Amino acid sequence: MTQEDAGIELDTSLGYLLKEASSALRVAMEEVLRPLGMTVTHYSCLELLAQRPGLSNSELARGAFVTRQSMNVLLQHLEREGIVSRPAEATVGKVLPAQLTSRGRRSLEQATAAVRSVEVRMLSGLSVRDQAHALVVLRSMVRSLRGPGDADR
Numbered sequence: 369m370t371q372e373d374a375g376i377e378l379d380t381s382l383g384y385l386l387k388e389a390s391s392a393l394r395v396a397m398e399e400v401l402r403p404l405g406m407t408v409t410h411y412s413c414l415e416l417l418a419q420r421p422g423l424s425n426s427e428l429a430r431g432a433f434v435t436r437q438s439m440n441v442l443l444q445h446l447e448r449e450g451i452v453s454r455p456a457e458a459t460v461g462k463v464l465p466a467q468l469t470s471r472g473r474r475s476l477e478q479a480t481a482a483v484r485s486v487e488v489r490m491l492s493g494l495s496v497r498d499q500a501h502a503l504v505v506l507r508s509m510v511r512s513l514r515g516p517g518d519a520d521r
Contacts, residue, residue: 422465
C-alpha cells in the first residue's frame, strides 16, 4: 500500500488542522459577537463595507463566503435596522451598492474590538516573526488551491 492509498492521518494533516482552527475561530468570534446581536457573517459584511464602500450584493457574498441569496437577506435586514443604506434604484444594471450608515459604523466599531480580542488571544502563543511567517504560509496555501483566474476571491 502506498502513502496515497493510506488515507489521511488526522494528527498530522495540515488540511484537517486548518479546518479545526477555522472552526475554533468561528466559535470564538460568535461568542464575542452574540452579545452585540451579530453573527460572523453580519460582522464580515460590515467590515467589508467599511473597507470597500459600495460593494454589490455579489461582491459582499463572495467576501463573506456566503451565497448571494443569504447576503441579500442579510442586507435587507441591515437596511431595515438602519445599519446600511442602498439606493432605491440601480444606477447601472441591477447593482444596488451598499454603504454603512453612522449607526452601522458604531456597530462595527464595537464588533471590531471584540473580534480583535479573539485574534489577539489566537496569536498569543506566536512571536511576531511566527505570525509573519504564518501569513506567508497561509497566503501560499490559498494561492495554490485557487486557479489562475481566482485571484479576486
